[in-house]
Amino acid sequence: MRSGSRPIAAAEVTLFQAGDRLGARARPLARTHTDTDGRFRLSYRAPTDPDAVLYLAAETGPAGPGHPRTVHRVRPVRLVAMLGTGRRTGEVVLNERTTVAAGFAMAQFTRQGEVAGRSPGLQNAAAVSHNLADITSGRAARTLGTAPNGNQTSTLRAFNTLADILSGCTAGQTCRSLFDLAGHPGAPAPRETFQAVADIARLPGNHVTELFALADGRSTYRPRLTTAPDAWTLALRYVGNGRELDGPGNVAFDAQGTAWIGNNYVFNPDPRQSVCGSRILSRLTPTGHDVPGSPYRGGGLYGVGFGTAVDPKGHVWAANFGFQGTGCPLDASRLYRSVSQFTADGRPLSPPQGWRQGDIVQPQGIVSDRQGNIWVANCGGRSVTRIPDGNPRRARNIAPRGDSLIKPFGITVDTRGRAWVTGNGSDSVMLLSPQGTPLRSITGGGIKRPMGVASDSLGNVWVANGGAVVAPCEGTTPAMVAEAIEDIVTRHVDASVTMVRPDGTTPAKPFVNDGLFLPWGIAVDGNDTVWVANFGGHRLANLCGARPTACPPGLHTGEPISPAGTGYTSDGLERNTAVQIDPSGNVWLVNNWRTVPLQTNPGGHEVVVFIGLAAPVRTPLLGPPQHL
Template sequence: MRLRRAVLLTAVLAGLTVGASTPPEFTGASPTGHGVVKQQGVVRSGDRPIAAAEVTLLQAGDRPGAGARPLARTRSDAHGRFTLSYRAPGSPDTVLYLTADSGPSGHPHSRTGDRVRPVRLVAMIGTGRRQGKVVLNERTTVAAGFSMAQFTQGGEVAGRRPGLQNAAAVSHNLADIGDGSAAEVLTSAPNGHQTSTLRAFNTLADILSGCTAGETCESLFALAGRPGSPAPRETFQAVADIARLPGNHPAELFALGEGRDSYRPRLAEAPDAWTIALRYVGNGHELDGPGNVAFDAEGTAWIVNNYTFDADPRRSACGSRILSRLTPTGQDVPGAPYRGGGLYGVGFGATIDPKGQVWATNFGFQGTGCPLDASLLYRSVSQFTPGGRPLSPPQGWRFGDIVQPQGAASDREGNIWIANCGGRSVTRIPHGDAVRARNIAPGGDSLVKPFGVTVDTRGRAWVTGNGSDSVTLLSPQGAPLRSITGGGIKRPMGVASDTLGNVWVANGGAVVAPCEGTTPAMVAEAVEDIVTRHVDASVTLVRPDGTTPAQPFVNDGLFLPWGIAVDGDDTVWVANFGGHRLANLCGARVSACPPGLRTGDPISPAGTGYTSDGLERNTAVQIDPSGNVWLANNWRTIPLQTNPGGHEMVVFVGLAAPVRTPLLGPPRPL
């Protein structure tokens, strides 16, 4: 018996001395010789220190299911402070994070049998060494849980680059791990008091504090658990589960935080769903009418704009001549935005080919009163290197009879497909060789106002005809195969393909594409009086053989649908030009949806979608490698036609299954 106790004691001590004990001073992270790094910090709940928490520094796994690797472990002292010493990993891409495990109110002795400690506070360090102390509290845990939602399983973090690394960086847009406060990006314009995101973030932190105090853990885990999956057993996994299905029990979760005021400001009432949506503006004077976004292999966001930036909507704006490029955390990539190559008033067309080259279609958008003749500028496509240098000439590439181009897509062979909204045709650029571009016109009225384009699993192109209530199918070589109507296809805009060979069509209903005689002012007039969901707002599934269900998919999350995207789980995301909402539908791979849902059923709240007061009139929606959902605030809610453009990209953190980028047809899971 004594031998058994001795062995057990040795094992426990070994587990607690992977890292050093805690001295009273904070000196930050510093080398201690032979590649050893010292990291100090403090564990708190609100302003209250948590003593005797088991603090662990972990190296995130480099692929799903790989598991995290502990690098050092210790306990916090009576003031919540700790110090860890560890050997720095060799790879600069390694993601590090800290966990602090304790029982309610910081009591360490809460393990019963195989029951884990219910309180796990987390701070994402990310890549590289952390200079200065680290605070772990409820805010840093909410930031970690949302940003790492798609990379967290069983309380451990693992995933592939660049999604994992980018997600860790995004966590620092939510919480400052240096002092445990809300981060500057979250607290300042265009976020801060301009939207409700900061209040939602703080309210979530207050909800966690109830469990930290030992009062609400059981209720929190029961409410946060995803249907059909085991309930979370600690607070970090609970946050990640909330982030992945934010419409699950929002009011009941809100009630858990009532009466708590550790974190302010907070929500006065329960939201429709617990989403965290950040607005990004780059350098603050570049985005004006962002129309679409495409992600490169590293997850940086290439954004096309309708108009030249002007904060005053009453001043006439001509077409934008820049190509924006933001880091995954919303700042300009050094050297961006880019100019040249014939850019002018790009609309919905942005794509990246297998070589990383960026293509933007020059629609010729401009505000009323601009003195330029748009008809001289809307007949081209611009091409840029992965570094932002223009490859197209100053007038853009003008081969292939391009006219008012809108949607664009690259396939895996590097063929570029362009929907000519003003030309009843499609331009195909074989292998990205612009001088070989050719025009494909099905003829008659089968394809009127081509708008969106996608490529399916067979390399076939599908093009929406907004003016013909149709979708046209083209062979990989560009031969017209058939025109699909019915199934509720009405004023289709965006189109996206899934991994099963289906395509998904966003039916704008009342949205008339602004080409072939229709002006943006006419579009504004058509939608200005629509204050509730239009009866023809819907989504249509088109099967690989061109057939459709008898009826489209309809719910109140759809309000003038425009853009559409499919994530790594084949679920469907819809951007709306009205209603300030994002919709999420169960896709054709029903096993990836919450139990009981069928194809086309809403995953987001059926009555509202995922709403956000950070949204305006949205065109594009795209998924990045971290599972963040990006939407373009293309127009202001009340658009003055001199300069109707919105000025932000809105990013819902951690909401979707990540995809590998660039997007070359159907999504490829990361």
């Protein structure tokens, strides 16, 4: 155990087994103390459960009053290293870096300093902590320290600065200030360093500059930030095998928390080289690596856009929009009339031309409901295709009358099984019965060029109003989209979010803040707070949802939790289309386009994951979110 290179002697070190559900107690398995060199040795009997998550916690400093749940008195310096699952032997280092890694990755599973949560979120989160810190050396982990992270983004510097902030408390100098600043409004302040980190991770826009000041004069960890960030977020970029992601359009998580991702284009790192539509389906582990055997091919895949979904059987569905770069010699109109279906292990179930029943035309959003019915928004067909029970032979096309649904783009299912579809070209949202009957068209409430849509657990739906974003279908090309947005350098006047109540009514005005910059994707987490991906501005927005009790005190529905002037920014972001929440509370966005997109190959090459930022969601997502 050490702080930088300084050993910490006489610390009490405990090996814990994390609780298996929120509120459960962590169980101590072994305990010892560090020697004068900060070293310790532990032996223990491994738990019989192979999924048991283990972690080490070392405590030192003058003891204060204990937490009500604890039997020992609380010491302010508590350094932690997540071991994860399985028996571990060999050397483990506990320091401020491993504590920041554990605190962020386990932020949604840590209360009063104890770690507990349900599978697979808890196990996946423990694995993700190893993307931040190497517990065998106490250094930054390889994922954090090298491309496409490392010196390519500011995340490594923010990580080290957070470790420096902790080092002031480890030295016995800044603990009281750290705990006061890390605490959440209306809640008790943390009383030790590990919980302080978890609290910062869950509300990273709180007391940002004051926390940054605690690192003044400290140089234990390098490189570090030279100025305060807009928020204390840690965002990692993942690239799979490094040769597959090109224009990732959306993310869907299966029951294990692995991420399925459709791509617009064939991978090519050179934006000047013309590319055709991607014919692969990527699948990443929760830590951002390829699942063995992936990416997958076949089943009619071609130029998947905003549509990727997982159904109750674990089957994966992808909507073949037909994206391709300028100069591709293929006729996209022969390829954008299908959806593809894969088994849970990546075997194609759809034929080589994809499933084409139901008059599919330039499909974008695709979702499954709890009964396994698949809903497809036909951006180029002014219609929705419903596939009952996931049986393509029973697919039927639903085309509302008149011009009430033009350029259908995003789609979601509410608590009553009804489908809501955004009409990007009609400034509307169409409500369909569970059987697919059009019920009403919702306009007003600020709905303008709507893109993504998401439902919450109370029956509301949330609409991302792109404002200036015209969906690239029905005669509109991606090049036209690029031209429409190239001169927008500040938040567009019509960029907003609208909440539609279960009865179809909306507030008089939409919700607006400067965290919204060409909003595109939208998601709701396990606490019903709302997350918005932006096609501009390199930022992620978080809004208070329809349950204000789950928001920081004083906030009302629609008001920003993220900094109102910036959102949560990251220099790892480019142009983002989708945002989704995984079972560990990590927020995933896709770098769909480069910031300056050459239309020969405009695609971005990464997914960007904000660690520990949101309330976990049970996956697959089948309609409204459920807290894991």
